[in-house]
Amino acid sequence: MAYEPPKQSLAGQIFDVVTLLVLTIGALYIPLYLGLAGAAKVPNPIANPTWESLGQNATEQQQWAALGITDPAAANDIITARFDYSFSWSSLIVMAVLVIGYFVMVVRLSDREYREVIEERFGTKRR
Amino acid sequence: MENVTSTAAGTDRLRLLRVLGPAHVWALGVGIVLVGEYMGWNFSVGKGGMIAGLMACWVAGLLYTCVAMIDSEVTSTVAAAGGQYAQAKHIVGPLMAFNVGLFLVMAYTMLEAANAITVGFLLDTVAGMQGQTGLNQQPFIVLAIMFLAWLNYRGVLATLTFNLVITAIAFIAIIALFMSVQLGASAVPLDFSAITSDPLPYGWVGIVASLHFGLWYYLGIEGTCQAAEEVRSPARSLPYGTMAGIMTLLIAATMTWYICSGLMPWEYLGQAGTPLFDAARVTGNTSLMVLLFVGTAFATLASANGCINDASRAWFSMSRDRYLPSWFGAVHPVYRTPYRAIVFLVPIALIFALGAPLDQVVTFSILSGLLGYTFMTFNMVMFRNKWPLDKIKRGYVHPFHPLPTIVLLILCSTAYFAVFLGYGTQLSAMMCFYIVASLWFHFRRYKFVRRGDQFTMPWPKPHGY
Known part of the structure; x- marks a missing residue:
């Protein structure tokens, strides 16, 4: 039986958009306000x-x-x-872990969701 | 011309108009990107020196050639509005699609903001040349974004036809400057002595660092596939328009580097706001100055115009699939444009254009683009694995697979390191943003998504599922 999603209220829709907006603006402006952004050109x-x-x-x-x-x-x-x-190797490792970890997380969670999509679209899935 | 079509669920809804040809696809891609020749690329010279700037130009060109090859194959098969977003939905899964949609919206909205900032800076520079200092740039920034949003609201054909014309003029301006200088129109000769006297001021690490802004030469060419649902013949027009676009940009980028590096000291060039216009100033030729002023203005407007088009399509597509509130997934009953998405993104672009420095906005845009190119590497591999060449018909099959994918992954990894050199905080902040947004989608938003509707292509079941 096809999955039937719940109907989202108007307040819920507004809340979701505001959440994304806050995240977006925060990602750019927080480093700026903390004085951490910008190239070190002296x-x-x-x-x-x-x-x-x-x-x-x-x-x-x-x-x-x-x-x-x-x-x-x-x-x-x-x-x-x-x-x-000049940079510290620990900073470089943190950055690498963030980038690689992000993609690994997204692909794994996506695959879980994708299997539901394929199951509904094509019938029973093969494990 | 389609008026109304039925969905799988049986309800009627308006669709986008299929009115665009290969020239429009070229104009959309080059129109967004050509501004990269008019501003921003030159920071690569500042990060590594004159030779590093040229190497960044060519290495980034190689990166984008891989992007165009890969993108053309997948897009010619997944011809739906949203471009890479629709690809991710069918090949990787909903969460990846949500992230790719955000990459596109962020990259294009930030690029739009950067363009508006440049319009203001250009007018301020010209006013300064006329003795009028202290021009308030903000009204021009607001006006540029509002006008282009209105144009997009009114219809895609008029919008991209407008882009076709002003992009062509901006491209001709670069060629005219190049030819004029070669024919001796400049009062000051070309000088490349820095290549021998100060070849690599930062050593080899400068070459890597310069790749950061080298991406700016071509950033956005992948936007051609955003209009897939509005192209008359996607399988033919999208690969043709995209590949023609990348060739155009490679030529323009090389000419731009040559002229600007020859006419300006690299130290000045590395921090200039409008390098091509400055190069025209150095020639002392008034006609060239006027032409390059027009070219800079047109390039920024064309880019911002294309960005509004692409960002709104990505937002529209995500909303239509309920990845975002479905209210944004409406099509205008008369103009057939995603008007709510267009209007909603205007204040966001303004927040960044009016409140953030240009290099931060540019870096934010580059990082979102870079994440999108990284996605393309494993997306391509998964596409070929899940549907080998004999399983579904492609409009275009790119050669030498998986070589372009491997090269793209290596270049993307290098580019992350390039951004890290000087802009590591932004990179970390952006990764945190996407991680939190992903968790938010998976654990909160995904429950509103209809599972079966996420796969609409008439393809067989993917291999391995």
């Missing part, structure tokens, strides 16, 4: 910068000028900023 400005000391050749100086930056001091932060790619 300027390392040099003292008394010149185009030469910043490693910019004559053509590159023309390009900076065309972009509206003629003073090397104004380009100092942009040119000297670098990412910090």
Whole structure:
């Protein structure tokens, strides 16, 4: 006999949508509010910068000028900023466990649901 | 033209119109993605340097070629609105489908928000060039999203025809810039000396890190199959439109890297908001500046337009299946569009466009896309195992299976590590979000889902069940 789902009330529908919305917005904004988000790109400005000391050749100086930056001091932060790619192996392992664990969980639970779908669609299932 | 059709349950309901051809599929795919050439890709140069940016361009191109090959085979067989969502429903199971639907909604809604932010930034830049500093970008962001949502509300054919035109103009603008510079229209010469003087500022790890934003060159090309239920001949149009799209983007991405890397110091390019427009500024040619301003504006609008189309189809499909409240699964009686889904997603896009930084929004979109590409790898293997080639007829069979799947999985794993380098917190937060959402679906929402209705394809019973 086909599974007959319960009818969901309007309040229940609204509750479900609000739950998803809170989860979605929280996933982006919580790291932002906690100051944990963003790339670690830090300027390392040099003292008394010149185009030469910043490693910019004559053509590159023309390009900076065309972009509206003629003073090397104004380009100092942009040119000297670098990412910090140092990381801890424990963080990497946690990330790997989260990603792999997530997919394993979803596929296993999906398969349980899928068997119900196939059973209803095609009749008795084979174990 | 279909007016009304009967469901298996015997009740009548409106269906989406089948009015789209291969050109519309191309426009939908390229239209969403071409903005990746106009902004965002250049952060890959910032993460790894000039050479790393080029390698990211090609490696990401390989990743998306695998995506397009795999997607074309499955979509040409599972031709239903929702694209990968419908694939997951038939091949893996309801919970996976729910997750894939969320990937699509999140990836496209965030991309839509990023586009709106760029529109505001572009107008602010141009206003600054005219001496008008401090332009309030927010009204333009709201206006862009509201206008495109209205266009989507009114009908898919008008929406994607609009996309076809503005995408073509944006693509021509890139070619025109490339040709003009090659013919000497630039006052400043191309300079690639950084390739020898500062080839890998971060070493080899920079090449891996740059793949993060390298994905932005092509992110969303898989959106072509969202319109499967509105395409006249899905088995022919979807593979043709998708593969033509990826070829278009590979050409455009390479030309974009070449022009921008030659006309701007890599340190500037790596943090620029509108790199192609900036490249036009460097040429000193007013006509090129105007053309690339128009191209940037059109590319962002076309992308946002396609994103609204795709995100709403995914939301609509999930609601129609009761994975979400069924109220959203309605089709407009006149325009035949999923109008409630379109309207509902507008404020969500606005929340992110008005309140979050561009790189966070972009990363959120990239991560959702990346999860979707990872799903495609085991989805493809399961599809071939459950229904071997001789069991059901495909509209398109991709060659060299399982090589594209293996390559895609390796590249996805590398891309996760690339995102981890600098954006690990977002990655962890997003994984927690999807884990909690999955548990919520399995233990609360799934009870409202009709089991038998989740398998609608006229296929034989899957092997192993």
